[in-house]
Amino acid sequence: MNRSILISSVFHFIIIIITAMSLPFLAKKPIDLPPIVSVELIQITDKTNIPFAPKAKKIIEKIKEKEKKLVSEQAPPKKVKKIKPDSVPMPEDKVKKVEKIIEDKQNPEKIDNEIKQVSEFEKKELFDPNNIAALIDKSKEESAEAVKKSNDITQDQVKSFESSALTLSEEDALKAQIFGCWSIPLGLPYNENLLVRIKLQLKPDGSVIKSEILDHARMNKPGQGFYKVLAESALRAVKLCQPLRVPSTGYERWKDLQLNFDAREMLEG
């Protein structure tokens, strides 16, 4: 009887020991689940319409660096950081604080100053709107400078970038403007191949330096009356529309521009 009680107790003891020993281990090793990061999948074609993507990356990095610098310049001392209200105080800190309080109690003026300083830092660090505004302004200035620099880069090194087309919005703006200026000669046949290609040489403000019909020889050929009429109407449209609504940047890209006038869609009705 005693023997069995002894065995039972030994086993119980072993189980308690194992449990006691194993539980902290389990607790110490929580399953480390990484946070879920949502990723939007975008299909990227070989050639995108996003202008100057590599440059944009550089600019963003530059701005980030500047911001970092700004933060470090105005960051409060580490000491203050420790007594952030959000942070959980460690036992050691508590001890130190107690010690400080004891010390301070001996010198009340010092305590006041110390507390004052801490609270001022807290205010400055966390709630001073002027400071935040200044930060934003500065970052704006910096980004503006960066953009300006990037523009300078565009002028100088534009050839090193891949994309040479107008963005969709740039193209739409230009098209919309010319649509308004182009009076389509309604007498033209819709079932003939009438496509007028005009090459333009533009100034940075969008005004036309030179306009040239690419199939100029066709203009004066006999039986090409319709083509001539269409070409003349296209030239009138360009003249009426200038200065053209061109992008404010990237002059090198669009200083030579080709407009293809095709009225078939409209004439077919």
Next chain:
Amino acid sequence: MLKMKKFYSIFFILIFLPIKSYGLIEVDITRGNLNPLPLAVSPLSIDENSRSSFEKLLKKKNIGSEISTIVENNLKTSGLFNPLDKDAFLQAPDIANLKPRFEDWNLIKAQALITGKVNVVDEKLRVEFRLWDVLAGKEMMALAFTTVPNNWRRVGHIISDKVYERLTGEKGYFDTRIIYVAEEGPKTKRIKKLAIMDQDGANNKFLTLGNELVLTPRFNPTSQMVTYLSYFRNLPRVYLLDIETGKQEVVGDFPGMTFAPRFSPDGKKIIMSFAKDGNSEIYTMNLENRIVEKVTNHPSIDTSPSFSPDGKYIAFNSDRSGYQQIYIMRNDGSKVKRISFGKGIYGTPVWSPRGDLIAFTKLHKGKFYIGVMRTDGSGERLLTENFYQEAPSWSPNGRVLIFYRETKTDDKGKGFSAKLWSIDLTGYNERMVATPTDGSDPSWSSLLSN
């Protein structure tokens, strides 16, 4: 040594630096506005001597202004041009004709400018005109005409045609005439005369006295010859009338119901339908030897034939499917193909002189429509809708249709009228063509100056 290394490294970087040149950016412009082109018609300048001599001859104060008004009205009625108000003009006509100040014309938003000069040369009228591209700052055309003073209206029409052709690419239709049936009297006792006028309604003349009923006059596309149908002792008879000489001849008497004789594109044949042995078929008649040939052979009613401009095909009406629809066939009567499949009844197909469209009258749910479709029957477009309208006829350039429209008679038997109307292919430019009496069955001539 270090310097050399640096130099070489920079040199190699420069060599291998990828220098890319831009491809030319292309932008496709596939839309534009359909607004009429703003243009300025400056009054034709005239010197004092010419002005007074023309005033005596033509009883017109300023023939230069009169001609420019004709040009202005023609271009305006086409719906493709917007002649600007003369009050806005900054430059005097005589100076503008020598050298226009394009900035001034640009200021009033004119894209084209017409200037000119009228003078008397050996008692003849000499008119010169110039067409200018205001935006390009250059002359587009310069022409001069000399004619008898009485032809001054035609000079205005010819100038309009030349300007129209230069700016739209297709021939104009202003120097043309319209033949129609002038109608007078109550609906039950209508007097119908053959009448002719300029396309703008001027110079109206009656060609018959109204003793006999006249129907469906049609112009020969190659000359100023007209064919029409008249009832003589209650028998339909087909006539040929030369507008220039006034000479008239009978082509033949035909049995039963005869409909709408029309010329072939070369003007050598007449195509029509008549009922022989109780069945209406389509026949052609050679005007030289008067031989009649049957084209269709079907128990159904086949009427309203119209040749394609190349003469290879014929569009016509038939009820062989149960309802009256439009069909096309080869000129020998083979390969008959139905092309109208919409709801309603289709009639009076007329092939466009350009060859691309067929105009028709359609009756659907008690309303009459004038419409066009492609020659394969696709792209049907109804241009205008009304209580009663029919008989479309094409302008020689295939851009405008003229037809007639009747109004309803009220309970007292009054209110009935028949008027000529024109509409262009856009369907927006619809206008009544003024005639001194009521009018029906119009037919448009080819260009007189051809």
